[in-house]
Amino acid sequence: MPTLEINGKQTVVDAEPDTPLLWALRDTLGMNGTKFGCGAALCGACTVHVDGVATRSCVTPISAVFGKSISTIEAVTNDKVGQALQAAWVAHDVAQCGYCQSGQIMSATALLKTNKKPSDADIDDAMAGNLCRCGTYARVRSAIHTAAKTLA
Numbered sequence: 001m002p003t004l005e006i007n008g009k010q011t012v013v014d015a016e017p018d019t020p021l022l023w024a025l026r027d028t029l030g031m032n033g034t035k036f037g038c039g040a041a042l043c044g045a046c047t048v049h050v051d052g053v054a055t056r057s058c059v060t061p062i063s064a065v066f067g068k069s070i071s072t073i074e075a076v077t078n079d080k081v082g083q084a085l086q087a088a089w090v091a092h093d094v095a096q097c098g099y100c101q102s103g104q105i106m107s108a109t110a111l112l113k114t115n116k117k118p119s120d121a122d123i124d125d126a127m128a129g130n131l132c133r134c135g136t137y138a139r140v141r142s143a144i145h146t147a148a149k150t151l152a
């Protein structure tokens with residue numbers, strides 16, 4: 001059985017190598033913070049970090065992440081960037097239905113780890129692959145700016 005590094009821990013995963021990371025996380029390991037949205041890497045609900053890069057887990061087989069560090073929404077509170085984003089999300093009342101929020105926060109975290117002072121265009125580019133059926137895009141952008149200021 002493959003072993004993956006998930007949220008800083010070596011975790012045995014009872015799944016075939018071609019199993020999408022999303023299903024290994026949700027079905028095999030019971031980590032249901034990462035959401036299934038489209039299954040085609042188009043909506044961003046399934047976003048996790050693989051070696052710090054925002055990655056769509058619905059189309060990433062676990063064989064592609066052997067030997068790499070995987071971070072999920074469950075670990076975002078262990079990180080100062082994730083903490084700042086979660087606080088900003090609450091302050092800006094970003095979530096409505098909330099379904100896309102774990103993917104949104106994971107993409108925003110990856111952005112702020114590489115760009116400490118993103119412009120609106122930087123934010124729009126980084127978040128372009130994350131869809132929100134409730135249309136909270138302006139609040140997402142404001143929350144990311146607030147988190148960036150908090151971290152400065």
